[in-house]
Amino acid sequence: xxxxxxxxxxxxxxxxxxxxxxxxxxxxxxxxxxxxxxxxxxxxxxxxxxxxxxxxxxxxxxxxxxxxxxxxxxxxxxxxxxxxxxxxxxxxxxxxxxxxxxxxxxxxxxxxxxxxxxxxxxxxxxxxxxxxxxxxxxxxxxxxxxxxxxxxxxxxxxxxxxxxxxxxxxxxxxxxxxxxxxxxxxxxxxxxxxxxxxxxxxxxxxxxxxxxxxxxxxxxxxxxxxxxxxxxxxxxxxxxxxxxxxxxxxxxxxxxxxxxxxxxxx
Numbered sequence: 376x377x378x379x380x381x382x383x384x385x386x387x388x389x390x391x392x393x394x395x396x397x398x399x400x401x402x403x404x405x406x407x408x409x410x411x412x413x414x415x416x417x418x419x420x421x422x423x424x425x426x427x428x429x430x431x432x433x434x435x436x437x438x439x440x441x442x443x444x445x446x447x448x449x450x451x452x453x454x455x456x457x458x459x460x461x462x463x464x465x466x467x468x469x470x471x472x473x474x475x476x477x478x479x480x481x482x483x484x485x486x487x488x489x490x491x492x493x494x495x496x497x498x499x500x501x502x503x504x505x506x507x508x509x510x511x512x513x514x515x516x517x518x519x520x521x522x523x524x525x526x527x528x529x530x531x532x533x534x535x536x537x538x539x540x541x542x543x544x545x546x547x548x549x550x551x552x553x554x555x556x557x558x559x560x561x562x563x564x565x566x567x568x569x570x571x572x573x574x575x576x577x578x579x580x581x582x583x584x585x586x587x588x589x590x591x592x593x594x595x596x597x598x599x600x601x602x603x604x605x606x607x608x609x610x611x612x613x614x615x616x617x618x619x620x621x622x623x624x625x626x627x628x629x630x631x632x633x634x635x636x637x638x639x640x641x
Contacts, residue, residue: 378407380406382464393498403508410437411439411451424440464493492525495627508536510539512532513604532605540571544584545584545592546585567581587625606623607636608639
């Protein structure tokens, strides 16, 4: 599992809301916590360094400010790669007026550019309980190789957190009616859960949800403070401003839960 979780900060109170979540997860898996603040210009370095020093003194963790070389996301990657076994944790912003959430520009660029998993969290306006330990890791599957590519990552998290791995499939009832799919069939998701349990020796369960995938998954995890979602998402390298996969975006928009996501190229 990861030995270090690096929280990427931009100096805002909003970005800092990921800290309790990242700290709680780091404690559960025995990882160290570190902060990084990227100064976009050399002239911003003094203020960035003072910000990080104040925060690290207050919370008793490691951290440093770095002058950007290239984009902010590339500079964060450099800090993450500096210590093997590191995972970045970053806040995502929702944009009002859209049916799906758009990740904050830095978070989106990082997810799209990185080949590694990223811990993304979109805090809500209400105070969240970041101190609850994770007891359930949710792995959404849809029958594609893309979604199943995160099965090992999800199993690693469940093992490290000593949590239940919940394998979830969402069946769109409208699509099922059109194609003759039996919406009560759980053979696929059950078989995947049993296969993971047999191979990894962890407790697994499974659930079949119905409805729009993003809505159903969001409703399933909304309001829970003990859940970590691990999932793959689509990315479109030619469209840097594009919303990531609709299910990932919808989940970010509707539910404030930590999500470990990795972009899978088409």
